[in-house]
Amino acid sequence: MDAPGLSLTEHPRPSTVLDDSLADLLQAAATLESVMARAQAMRAEVIDRARQLAELTADAESAELQRADSPSARRQLAHRVLASEVACALRVPERSAERLIDESDKLVRHLSATHRALAEGSISYRHAQVIIDEARSLPDAALPGFESAVLPVAARLTAARLRPRARIERERCHPESIEQRVKAGETERNVSLEPAHDGMAWLSAFLPAARASAIYERLTTVALDVTRTASGSDDDSRTLSQLRADVFTDLLVDGVVDATGCGTGIRATVHVTVPVERLLGAAATNTSPAPTTSAPTTSAPATSAPATSVPITAAFIPQAELEGYGPLDDDTARELAARAPSFTRLLRHPESGAVLSVGRDRYAVPADLTAALRIRDRTCRFPGCGRSARRSDIDHTIDWQFGGTTSIDNLAHLCPAHHQLKHRSAWQVSQQGGGVLRWRSPSGSTYVTHPEGGPAPPRARESTDTS
Incomplete structure (x- = not known):
């Protein structure tokens, strides 16, 4: 036209x-x-x-x-x-x-x-x-x-x-x-995270110009001090750009935030899917089905503030993964998992690797089913949305009030924005089996989304637990 x-x-x-x-x-x-x-x-x-x-x-x-x-x-x-x-x-x-x-x-x-x-x-x-x-x-x-x-x-x-x-x-x-x-x-200031290639990511901040310039100058000053301290030594061959990045990381990860009293030892919250064999540093040579575990971990607490939790999942898959990013190298995965105080077992199908259903016959989604859905979906299931499942709601595809069940074949993650859109607009969604969702837009177009964590397992036997 x-x-x-x-x-x-x-x-x-x-x-x-x-x-x-x-x-x-x-x-x-x-x-x-x-x-x-x-x-x-x-x-x-x-x-x-x-x-x-x-x-x-x-x-x-x-x-x-x-x-x-x-x-x-x-x-x-x-x-x-x-x-x-x-x-x-x-x-x-x-x-x-x-x-x-x-x-x-x-x-x-x-x-x-x-x-x-x-x-x-x-x-x-x-x-x-x-x-x-x-x-x-x-x-x-x-x-x-x-x-x-x-x-x-x-x-x-x-x-x-x-x-x-x-x-x-x-x-x-x-x-x-x-x-x-x-x-x-x-009022528009914000910080954003964008995954990049080869285990890297962009962390960007939109700040008032004076503060942004002050932050950059401080990073440069500290980096130059490190350069002068290491002058004549072969131990530190980092460029000025690399030093700025390392100083930035050290200040944010381990630095003191006086205004909030957070203290030191703050750790980012991540979710990693890791083969158990990789955590142990051994080659996955055993052909028999391996045990699969899910482990919430916590970094060592700081003296002045509680540390942020770091949930980690270990699974019988060929590559470690960082939630919201993707493949992760084995050394980094082991470093994260080394601080885990406990592992919680999560059963998976020995051939397909799909998480077994842990459904309950009640409206509230129990913790074990929540974990299964989170690993299956990984992100919001609306077409094109990449918001982490960890920051999304669990939605009953067929509403509970209309006969929908709290089961793995009637649940999916939707971020708060798309959760509202599903209920307040003419967007429609239906489960196609295996965690596949079919969406119909208000204009009549259809879109299909597949779970990033693989197909959903068959429904588990109905529970008689009414607690």
């Missing part, structure tokens, strides 16, 4: 412009870049139309059901439903879908000049994102002046070089003082 004035047919296809000369190839790449920008401008229009339709639908449903939802509550639910639909349809995380919806709204309804420049192919979507980000705190009345100042610059600069120029123009156009905006910005 071509939006008004946004026909993709005006540009030649790649096959008609490709040639053996470098100049023609580069021209073809530039043409394709322009085509992609035009397509992204069209996508913004389509997504924003979907947003408007979702809000109208929510208003109509609320009136039909005679619900007393406030307009803001209806819009919020409509936005949540749309974000989940967009995420599933485009196979992107919901946060990415929410950002796409927000950017489309800003482009189509508030930054029309930027949207036109994108549709003409004179700027890329990355340039448009920079303009959107820098214009967020500007009132609508200041947006035309801001766009007229930054768009000519955007047409000739990279997106990275555009940002500082756009930031300067934003300050010139903004009617509010920077002090007021700093106070508002501080």
Whole structure:
């Protein structure tokens, strides 16, 4: 579907412009870049139309059901439903879908000049994102002046070089003082964790600039002190970047936090799945079924504060795993498990490795069934969601009040956001056996999610325990 004035047919296809000369190839790449920008401008229009339709639908449903939802509550639910639909349809995380919806709204309804420049192919979507980000705190009345100042610059600069120029123009156009905006910005501070490759991960913090700079300078100062102390020694060959990372780790893991009184010896909470043979340092050469265990462990308590618990699971599988991350090296797994004061046995099927059902005939999910579900699901079971099962709710797929049972084939983890979405919107879910869930979206699309921990075992014999 071509939006008004946004026909993709005006540009030649790649096959008609490709040639053996470098100049023609580069021209073809530039043409394709322009085509992609035009397509992204069209996508913004389509997504924003979907947003408007979702809000109208929510208003109509609320009136039909005679619900007393406030307009803001209806819009919020409509936005949540749309974000989940967009995420599933485009196979992107919901946060990415929410950002796409927000950017489309800003482009189509508030930054029309930027949207036109994108549709003409004179700027890329990355340039448009920079303009959107820098214009967020500007009132609508200041947006035309801001766009007229930054768009000519955007047409000739990279997106990275555009940002500082756009930031300067934003300050010139903004009617509010920077002090007021700093106070508002501080409410958005957060810390996030993103898994990376080869046993690594990114730990990022969004902080006020002055504090972030102070933290970085302190890390650098301590790292340089370590370098000077180790000068002339072959014992420490770490680079300055590595030293900053090690100082950062030492301060957070073992450092003192005076403001909270946490003291020293704080340990992160993790969940690891480890073959018992690997914990013992022996090769898994025994072909007979091995015992499988689940072990909650606690690091050694500090003198000034209780240590954080570190649950660890040992299982008859070929590779140790860190919950929320993935494969873990044996040495790290042994180091974590070495501090475990106890192991709790958790039976698994000797051939498939699936956890045996530990269901009870009651509403509350008992601890052993909770452990089995957590190992089976590992994450929230909504399509595309990767939130850890440890931070999710256990949901009865068929509600208890409608005859649903507390059994492994009627339970699944849903994070609080998707748990609410299941009950408050037209999303529907059904169990397909083996822990497989089939979801149907409000628009009629279907999605299937599989448990990351493997298929669910058959249901256990019903218990007569009524406690």
